[in-house]
Amino acid sequence: MAKVNSIEKIKRKRWTFSLEATEAKEVFLVGDFNNWSSGKHPMQRDENGMWNKRVMLYPGNHEYKFLVDGQWKEDPRNNRRRPNCFGSYNNIISLSEA
Numbered sequence: 521m522a523k524v525n526s527i528e529k530i531k532r533k534r535w536t537f538s539l540e541a542t543e544a545k546e547v548f549l550v551g552d553f554n555n556w557s558s559g560k561h562p563m564q565r566d567e568n569g570m571w572n573k574r575v576m577l578y579p580g581n582h583e584y585k586f587l588v589d590g591q592w593k594e595d596p597r598n599n600r601r602r603p604n605c606f607g608s609y610n611n612i613i614s615l616s617e618a
Contacts, residue, residue: 532576533615537584539595542569544588549573551584551610558587579617583610 537549549561553575563571563586571586583602586593594601594611601609 530578532578534574535577535613535615536572536574537563539563539571539586539593540569541571541588544571546589547571548587549575549584550587551582553577553582577615579615581612581614583612585610
């Protein structure tokens with residue numbers, strides 16, 4: 521009898537996070553997808569003062585924030601957010617499987 525693998529491989533999707541912070545010296549992307557690690561996803565600044573980071577994420581909802589020069593910042597371009605246990609908010613993105 522052949523063994524059937526019923527678990528399909530879930531494909532991750534490429535997503536680019538961006539933040540305008542022209543005066544910032546360093547910006548990190550922090551979220552549930554990297555266990556809220558403040559140093560795992562440094563963002564790169566372009567010539568216009570936009571900070572960008574491309575990551576591969578699994579479909580579903582993801583919470584995130586930016587760490588700008590040591591200060592937590594919400595994403596001003598994303599009004600989807602959820603309260604966190606620190607009395608502030610995390611932003612949310614939703615990625616579909618399709």
